[in-house]
Amino acid sequence: MKSAEEQLSTYKSVHLNSKNIRTHFVGVPLIIWSIFLLLNLIPVNFFAWDDPAISINVASAFAIGVLIYYFKLHASLAIGLSLFILPVLYSTYLVAEVQGAVWIAIGVFVIGWVFQLIGHKYEKAKPAFVDDLNQLLIGPFFLMAELYFMLGLEKELDKQITPMAVEKRRALETLRREARS
Template identity: 70%
Template sequence: MKSAVEQLARYKSVHLNPNNIKTHFVGVPLIIWSLFVMLNLIPVHFIALPEQGISVNVADVFAVGVLIYYAMLHMRLALGMLLFIMPVLYTSNLVAQHQYGLWIAIVVFVVAWVIQLIGHQYEKAKPAFIDDLNQLLIGPFFLMAEVYFMLGFENDLNKQITPLAITKRRELEALRKVAG
């Protein structure tokens, strides 16, 4: 498994433009939320104890799995992701119970991806997941890291990933020039 530094640097290499990052702060959370609405709509419950108000469904299991992955990468960022994912799980479950929950999720998902693609027009670089599907999981993790950096936390991590990201970006641009 690649380290948090490697994965964050790879992601940041195509997310250096501040306008692109701003669009991602809108688009990525909306994509995550809409995906969780859809996962909540899958009629599978691994544990269902309605009398106690306990139900563990596909969305819950997926969230736990992703949070474990994040914890393996970087525990402090994983704690931030836990704080983010808790209200996402709650609100997405509520919307999934709505008659038009699926349609709401689809519309939010499409709009969020349009926002993402607009961001990549600023960046003039293709999304990270095009070459590495794992980067779909790193996107939210990257945004949490950016929040930490803005708050003055994890400065050493930022000092590690930023130069690597710039180097990777230069390599990508050199390859693009050779291919073009």
């Protein structure tokens, strides 16, 4: 498994433009929310307590798996992601009970991707997942890291990944220029 620094620097290498990052702070949560809503619509429940809102269904099983992955990468960032994912799980569980929930999920998903694509127009770089599908899981992890950096937390992590990201971006741009020649 690649380190948190390696994964974050790869993601950041195509997310250096502040406008792109801002669009991702809208787009990524919308996409995550819509995916959890779709997962909540799958009629499989592995375990339920007396309160049906507290259950292990496909959405919560996915959340547990992803959070374990995030904790293996970086416990501090994973705590922040847990605080984000828990309300997402609960709200999507509630919306899954609404008639037409699948259309809500699809609409929110499309809107989220519109924000993503607008951001990459600013960046003038393709999304990170195009070359590595694992980067789809790193998007939320990256945004949590960026939030921590904005709050003055995890300064050492920022000092590590930013130069790596800039170097990776230079290499990408060199390859792009060479391909055009």
